[in-house]
Amino acid sequence: MNFQYSEDHIAIRDAAREFAEHEIAPSAVERDKTGEFPTEIVQKLGELGFMGMMTAPEWGGAGLDAVSYVLALEEIAKVDASVAVIMSVNNSLVCWVIETFGTNEQKERFLRPLATGQKLGAYCLSEPGIGSDATQQATTATLQSDGSYLMNGAKNWITNGTTADHYIVFAQTDPAKKHHGITCFILDKGMPGFEIGLKEDKLGIRSSDTCSLGFTDVRIPPDRVIGTDGQGFKIAMETLNGGRIGIAAQALGIASGAMDKSIRYSFERRAFGKPINQLQAIQFKLADMQVKVEAARMLILRAARTKDAGQNYIKEAAMAKLYASSIAMEVATQAIQVHGGYGYVREYLVERALRDAKITEIYEGTSEIQHIVIARQLMKEYELRN
Numbered sequence: 001m002n003f004q005y006s007e008d009h010i011a012i013r014d015a016a017r018e019f020a021e022h023e024i025a026p027s028a029v030e031r032d033k034t035g036e037f038p039t040e041i042v043q044k045l046g047e048l049g050f051m052g053m054m055t056a057p058e059w060g061g062a063g064l065d066a067v068s069y070v071l072a073l074e075e076i077a078k079v080d081a082s083v084a085v086i087m088s089v090n091n092s093l094v095c096w097v098i099e100t101f102g103t104n105e106q107k108e109r110f111l112r113p114l115a116t117g118q119k120l121g122a123y124c125l126s127e128p129g130i131g132s133d134a135t136q137q138a139t140t141a142t143l144q145s146d147g148s149y150l151m152n153g154a155k156n157w158i159t160n161g162t163t164a165d166h167y168i169v170f171a172q173t174d175p176a177k178k179h180h181g182i183t184c185f186i187l188d189k190g191m192p193g194f195e196i197g198l199k200e201d202k203l204g205i206r207s208s209d210t211c212s213l214g215f216t217d218v219r220i221p222p223d224r225v226i227g228t229d230g231q232g233f234k235i236a237m238e239t240l241n242g243g244r245i246g247i248a249a250q251a252l253g254i255a256s257g258a259m260d261k262s263i264r265y266s267f268e269r270r271a272f273g274k275p276i277n278q279l280q281a282i283q284f285k286l287a288d289m290q291v292k293v294e295a296a297r298m299l300i301l302r303a304a305r306t307k308d309a310g311q312n313y314i315k316e317a318a319m320a321k322l323y324a325s326s327i328a329m330e331v332a333t334q335a336i337q338v339h340g341g342y343g344y345v346r347e348y349l350v351e352r353a354l355r356d357a358k359i360t361e362i363y364e365g366t367s368e369i370q371h372i373v374i375a376r377q378l379m380k381e382y383e384l385r386n
């Protein structure tokens with residue numbers, strides 16, 4: 001597979017890097033402390049076309065490929081993983097769903113403002129008692145005689161939960177059909193009976209906004225069904241396939257950011273009469289970290305290119321997320337070790353990388369779920385060949 005970037009890819013990566021360094025980095029430490037949502041930054045990302053990167057220009061998006069998307073996300077995550085997840089959810093889990101499964105009327109009404117960054121979206125699949133076992137949706141949406149649905153239940157761990165304008169929500173419309181009776185809806189903040197919980201106090205990605213949601217007899221008109229009644233679980237899974245490439249790129253950005261800081265520090269810090277980058281113990285660590293970062297980048301680019309080629313990328317996306325999230329934890333841990341005691345305090349920034357990295361092994365499918373997805377695809381591929 002050819003991993004050469006085009007001139008456009010390089011221009012997008014550089015634009016994202018420039019924006020991250022000048023517009024995001026200055027407030028990242030403070031927002032990590034306070035948990036403040038980066039409202040202005042998200043607005044500017046929208047103006048730059050980063051909130052609907054892969055959405056067609058016809059619907060207000062930038063019309064770029066998945067490779068451009070992962071290059072931009074890595075640059076943003078290098079500086080602030082909180083901003084990266086806000087961007088990733090809006091792009092992969094919200095705009096993509098509406099563009100792929102929505103009607104033209106829904107695209108005009110919801111996708112255009114989301115892709116241009118005027119509105120923000122959230123994706124609501126997990127529930128208080130249901131995370132990995134996503135077929136067991138307990139939230140219900142019961143069809144009424146006038147064609148509308150009444151939604152009842154709760155969702156948990158919703159990224160952009162308090163700040164979003166529109167919410168992609170999955171609910172059981174026909175429990176007898178199990179996961180074939182799940183339907184996808186789009187809701188607005190402020191609908192009667194739709195309650196937004198308090199922002200969670202998290203270990204990492206602290207300035208992103210995560211909360212639970214409650215639904216008590218929320219009346220949903222039929223024009224808010226995305227796709228068809230009963231198609232929801234398939235929509236949820238196909239959406240997460242693409243989302244996982246984004247989270248992999250976020251994990252890579254966390255790792256490569258920690259790597260950059262470690263190299264810089266290794267020039268500054270002296271021990272045993274020389275800069276520590278002349279000590280073999282540190283050199284070996286840096287070399288191992290770099291191999292992992294580059295291997296993750298290859299897996300992510302492969303997944304993105306497979307998606308761009310219109311081929312099945314389920315396994316490639318899961319492998320990229322599984323590996324990138326795991327090495328983000330390892331590289332962040334080693335970055336702290338390279339920094340010694342300074343790595344353990346906030347000022348040197350690498351402790352944030354470790355706190356931010358952990359969630360990439362959990363959301364959009366835990367590492368355990370990625371193993372299941374990869375193994376099942378392997379069996380399918382074997383059966384197809386034999």
Ligand code: CAA
Pocket residue numbers: 085089093123125126131132133134135157158159179233234237238240241314362363364365366369372373
């Ligand atoms: N792509 C497309 N379809 C898929 C799929 C995939 N990756 N994985 C499963 N499916 C389909 C199957 O083909 C099957 O379809 P049919 O019944 O029509 O044949 C259907 O889904 C059910 O699949 P299984 O029979 O394999 O069901 P299972 O219960 O054994 O496994 C699962 C399902 C793979 C574990 C699934 O529940 C899953 O992916 N769980 C993880 C959920 C998850 O990732 N949650 C993240 C929440 S969102 C989030 O984190 C966003 C955020 O805020 C950042």
